[in-house]
Amino acid sequence: MSKLRVAVLGAQGRIGSEAVKAVEAAEDMELVAALGRGDKLETLAEAGAQVAVELTTPASVMENLDFLIRHGIHGVVGTTGWTADRLAQLDTWLAASPKTGVLIAPNFSIGAVLTMKFAAQAARYFESVEVIELHHPNKVDAPSGTATRTAELIAAARAEAGLGAQPDATSTALDGARGADVSGVPVHAVRLRGLLAHQEVLLGGEGETLTIRHDSLHHSSFMPGILLGARRVTQTPGLTFGLEHFLDLG
Numbered sequence: 001m002s003k004l005r006v007a008v009l010g011a012q013g014r015i016g017s018e019a020v021k022a023v024e025a026a027e028d029m030e031l032v033a034a035l036g037r038g039d040k041l042e043t044l045a046e047a048g049a050q051v052a053v054e055l056t057t058p059a060s061v062m063e064n065l066d067f068l069i070r071h072g073i074h075g076v077v078g079t080t081g082w083t084a085d086r087l088a089q090l091d092t093w094l095a096a097s098p099k100t101g102v103l104i105a106p107n108f109s110i111g112a113v114l115t116m117k118f119a120a121q122a123a124r125y126f127e128s129v130e131v132i133e134l135h136h137p138n139k140v141d142a143p144s145g146t147a148t149r150t151a152e153l154i155a156a157a158r159a160e161a162g163l164g165a166q167p168d169a170t171s172t173a174l175d176g177a178r179g180a181d182v183s184g185v186p187v188h189a190v191r192l193r194g195l196l197a198h199q200e201v202l203l204g205g206e207g208e209t210l211t212i213r214h215d216s217l218h219h220s221s222f223m224p225g226i227l228l229g230a231r232r233v234t235q236t237p238g239l240t241f242g243l244e245h246f247l248d249l250g
């Protein structure tokens, strides 16, 4: 059987360099290009890439995806910075290239995907909920894509359950003391040397709390999800948001 021809964008980065090794080690894949900043995107077409793993920066990802979609190259995207406007733009591009698939995964690790699922399941039963994400200090964005997605899923679950705004009597003069408001859910971002990628979801009800915590201790935690995404995206045209759509989570 012929191997899947995979490229990595952001190949010298923290996660991109790990993805290069994972693709090289996968028996059913061939690494056909490994691009860094300044490298020509045309290389991807010349190398016959079928899938490109996009792990660059929020500032670069749209230009890269525009090229990929126009050339019918499937995308597996871990880069953060997704807004409704950006997703709508992707839908427009994909409509003009209906066989092409793009997976955007706020987090490729199974534990983080399950954290999001469990948090959304639990949200309807608790009056209060806050998200704390903790990362290495070189991370370019805050809050993390995972925390933003977690808060959005929690907010949707609360709305579906008919829960209103959270109780919060705080009156503070200090900006930021209550974190960022993501769809009504406070999200706090910690940046600390020694950490990699971690998240806690704190839920509180009368007389009890529930904490859901996930820790990515090494970038290898993201690799099975990236490889799964590369295999599945070729059979999934259009935009898929979240690795959970490629997993059987019951």
Ligand SMILES: NC(=O)C1=CN([C@@H]2O[C@H](COP(=O)(O)OP(=O)(O)OC[C@H]3O[C@@H](n4cnc5c(N)ncnc54)[C@H](OP(=O)(O)O)[C@@H]3O)[C@@H](O)[C@H]2O)C=CC1
Pocket (backbone or CB within 6 Å): 009, 010, 011, 012, 013, 014, 015, 016, 035, 036, 037, 038, 039, 055, 056, 057, 058, 060, 064, 077, 078, 079, 080, 081, 105, 106, 107, 108, 109, 139, 145, 222
């Ligand atoms: N979804 C997930 O599971 C995960 C997502 N991420 C996300 O992935 C992204 C990258 O994270 P991380 O690896 O830590 O960041 P890094 O800064 O270590 O890596 C990004 C790399 O992309 C390069 N780059 C920038 N623009 C381009 C371009 N146009 N073409 C090719 N390469 C480019 C950068 O080059 P230069 O240094 O010259 O700028 C750098 O080498 C972030 O958005 C992060 O949040 C990270 C981990 C897991």
Ligand SMILES: O=C(O)C1=N[C@H](C(=O)O)C[C@H](O)C1
Pocket (backbone or CB within 6 Å): 080, 106, 107, 108, 135, 139, 140, 143, 144, 145, 146, 147, 196, 197, 198
């Ligand atoms: O930059 C990182 O490191 C990570 N970015 C993603 C995010 O913003 O959620 C995924 C994971 O948290 C690691």
